[in-house]
Amino acid sequence: DAKTTQPNSMESNEEEPVHLPCNHSTISGTDYIHWYRQLPSQGPEYVIHGLTSNVNNRMASLAIAEDRKSSTLILHRATLRDAAVYYCILRPLYNQGGKLIFGQGTELSVKP
């Protein structure tokens, strides 16, 4: 299973953009890049996913490097409710039956 590497923690100020990096140097051509976040006392929440092109949705943007060995989750204006652990996960397109491999993730704290 391909592995991802993320910083253990990051800090941000409220209403400023946040760039959460993820390295996945062993990614294969059919691996999708998924991001989830987990707020305190809740289950993980799907944020965004992509394959090769940058992706945008109402929650965030995903910027994928041209060689696909890294990606960045972008929160355009952080709010206090964005404080959570963010997980970057590689998921094979022809996946092995629903298995997500979670690393330790990045704990994002947002200061008012």
Added chain:
Amino acid sequence: KAGVTQTPRYLIKTRGQQVTLSCSPISGHRSVSWYQQTPGQGLQFLFEYFSETQRNKGNFPGRFSGRQFSNSRSEMNVSTLELGDSALYLCASSLGTGYDGYTFGSGTRLTVV
């Protein structure tokens, strides 16, 4: 639309007992996965069911088992509980296509005393 529902939310059991946890997926979702979350090990995959068949299994002992019913609802059973089984158990549902996202429930907090 209703989210993923897990019951019960909290459970306290004694060592040696068994427990059954329930998960109702989002309507139309045919895949249900189960995860265990502990402070030391983080989130670990237990197993996944799709259309009543187990498609994949993680590295957990045989005391952990599951099943899925024809309406896609799933149950997870842990027999002969050990103190180390104390954890947050999460289930996630998806369409099961291979590239859609997962929706997680809020989990069942199991404490073994």
